[in-house]
């Protein structure tokens with residue numbers, strides 16, 4: 120088998136070497152010539168894969184080591200008889216930790232507490248659901264909007280316009296779609312953006328075109344009361360420096376970039392390829408990448424719950440670092456071409472980031488039960 124793969128997929132050799140030769144390429148450079156004699160194509164979100172790209176090639180399996188599938192022409196590939204696999208949920212926990220870090224930072228910047236706010240989650244799938252579970256366990260009130268689930272009979276969901284009227288914070292977790300009954304492209308148009316409550320916080324870590332970016336820039340220039348955190352951009356890898364300057368937080372599509380999330384993505388696609396090829400799943404992620412020494416933290420029993428939680432979450436992930444790196448890149452890039460390259464470079468050279476589950480609190484039994492419960496609710500382990 121000949122495998123063409125995005126060079127940014129970790130553990131390619133560990134998982135796929137037994138299937139044959141692996142040709143690594145930058146994801147954006149994968150074109151018809153690159154796949155002309157490939158059997159398998161492994162991508163991440165930056166490679167657009169259509170039936171036309173693969174027509175006349177031997178490729179019969181496409182795996183994307185990502186949650187999102189908007190870069191794949193699913194209908195065209197199915198019609199062409201190409202098996203497609205994605206990695207649902209692989210980096211959902213990383214996105215939850217990104218949103219938590221945004222909440223902490225926006226609270227610090229505005230001097231407001233996020234615990235008492237009502238959070239409206241748009242798109243209640245893998246990410247949205249985990250975010251709500253975490254926030255509700257921390258005592259935060261959440262509203263849910265997910266019309267496909269509402270129409271399938273799920274309860275407790277509200278209309279988007281009701282959510283915008285009631286939520287102090289909106290966090291968006293929908294797939295990018297432009298067809299079908301529930302399109303999300305420009306779901307947040309100028310009218311909906313203007314409908315955000317006074318002083319609302321709005322976090323988008325789904326896909327850029329879910330928000331009309333030109334409309335967002337207009338609205339933000341009229342409404343300095345809004346605090347917007349964008350991880351995803353309508354014209355990625357191009358980012359409008361003017362829009363970024365209007366945002367409270369601006370990051371280069373890294374919300375889900377924990378190492379753990381990326382490794383799970385590779386492992387899920389390996390399992391899908393084994394299934395396609397009729398091979399047993401012989402390689403286990405735990406064997407290739409054991410949790411190299413869980414970090415432990417000796418806690419001080421004197422601290423209060425929200426202080427300890429803020430310290431612990433920041434120890435795991437601090438969105439301010441990604442925001443600072445992105446703004447530095449935008450300041451120093453001379454033109455659009457350098458900004459595009461800079462965006463990709465920030466993602467390629469992303470620092471090691473692990474998830475909360477790896478941070479165990481040593482001696483946590485001395486903490487008051489309410490503090491222990493807050494740490495557990497946020498996803499930490501107590502030892």
Ligand SMILES: NC(=O)C1=CN([C@@H]2O[C@H](COP(=O)(O)OP(=O)(O)OC[C@H]3O[C@@H](n4cnc5c(N)ncnc54)[C@H](O)[C@@H]3O)[C@@H](O)[C@H]2O)C=CC1
Pocket residue numbers: 186187188207208210211214241242243244245246247264265266267268292293294295301302303306324325326350351372373374375376
């Ligand atoms: N920034 C990043 O690093 C990452 C971004 N993502 C993005 O987040 C998206 C969501 O991820 P998951 O929660 O895992 O996907 P999912 O497929 O599990 O959940 C998406 C939910 O959105 C709902 N939905 C669809 N259309 C809707 C509409 N018009 N209005 C409201 N809800 C709607 C669906 O019914 C579903 O429940 C992915 O498709 C991907 O684009 C995912 C991982 C990392």
Ligand SMILES: O=C(O)C(=O)[C@H](O)COP(=O)(O)O
Pocket residue numbers: 127162163164165184185186187188210372373374375376
């Ligand atoms: O999983 C998804 O969906 C994402 O958005 C990924 O975090 C995107 O990462 P890349 O595939 O662009 O590296």
